[in-house]
């Protein structure tokens with residue numbers, strides 16, 4: 439069995455580019471036929487370096503497809519009320535079709551109050567409890583699906599990985615990635631197990647997976663010996679590790695040991711260049727969906 443040479447790299451960066459091209463075409467068709475330009479508002483509180491980088495990337499991505507981007511940069515010591523005021527302003531602003539509050543928020547703020555305040559019609563992150571609730575229920579449809587899990591499923595679809603009836607294991611159960619990823623896989627008729635920090639024998643469970651979505655935040659945690667030969671691996675983790683050879687002094691690695699995984703899996707997403715760019719593409723897609731929906735534009 440030629441496991442070694444058959445493993446495929448799932449190129450999230452190029453799929454994301456393809457999706458951005460599709461969005462660019464739709465945005466200009468919409469502008470030309472009804473004169474509406476989709477708008478995304480991003481609220482960033484504090485000056486975490488990683489968050490600032492992500493917000494900058496989101497803004498650049500908006501510009502690249504012709505979506506208007508608005509940005510509110512609030513100081514770390516802002517009050518919850520100030521954040522809520524910005525949300526209220528964007529909720530009422532008809533030029534804004536999507537609102538994203540960058541997470542994590544400073545610890546003195548109540549994340550739940552803030553996420554609840556975003557109008558569900560503009561909840562392009564899909565984090566409002568009503569959207570998550572609908573995602574969890576059979577026969578209901580959320581207005582928006584969370585971007586990172588949506589990007590993971592989109593990669594599986596675009597690489598013709600069938601999900602129905604397969605055993606999927608999601609590692610991690612966070613509100614923003616693991617939990618909605620498990621719900622989406624279940625909606626796609628996979629048989630889903632969730633592994634978390636209290637799981638006993640995680641390796642044994644992970645080894646049964648035809649599809650693995652890893653969203654843990656632990657560099658290289660999943661080893662080659664934990665992987666069933668031929669499994670498909672979506673690695674969401676983004677972990678900085680020291681690297682004296684890089685000009686920044688660090689490099690980014692996933693939650694899965696890539697060098698080992700590529701020898702045994704049938705397909706693997708790299709880090710960087712895997713899920714990250716897809717997250718941003720899905721955010722643009724959700725913003726477009728929102729603008730189309732309010733303006734009844736097909």
Ligand SMILES: NC(=O)C1=CN([C@@H]2O[C@H](COP(=O)(O)OP(=O)(O)OC[C@H]3O[C@@H](n4cnc5c(N)ncnc54)[C@H](OP(=O)(O)O)[C@@H]3O)[C@@H](O)[C@H]2O)C=CC1
Pocket residue numbers: 586609610611612613614615616633634635636640653654655656674675676677713714715717
């Ligand atoms: N590519 C992208 O677009 C994105 C990437 N990320 C990256 O994905 C990773 C996960 O992010 P996020 O979900 O926000 O992280 P969280 O820290 O919120 O959640 C981590 C989850 O992993 C579980 N976990 C932690 N340690 C272990 C372990 N040793 N074994 C099994 N499970 C474990 C935790 O379990 P428990 O619930 O028991 O605590 C928790 O459910 C991070 O590296 C983050 O940077 C995040 C968002 C988007």
Ligand SMILES: Nc1nc(=O)c2c([nH]1)NC[C@@H]1CN(c3ccc(C(=O)N[C@@H](CCC(=O)O)C(=O)O)cc3)C=[N+]21
Pocket residue numbers: 491492495538539540541542563585586676690709710711712713714715717718
């Ligand atoms: N409300 C909210 N919504 C989010 O979607 C959200 C959030 N908060 N908080 C933080 C996480 C993280 N996240 C990423 C987005 C893009 C990349 C990304 O583009 N990564 C590139 C490059 C990374 C780099 O070089 O720094 C890659 O993996 O190739 C990574 C991570 C969105 N998140």
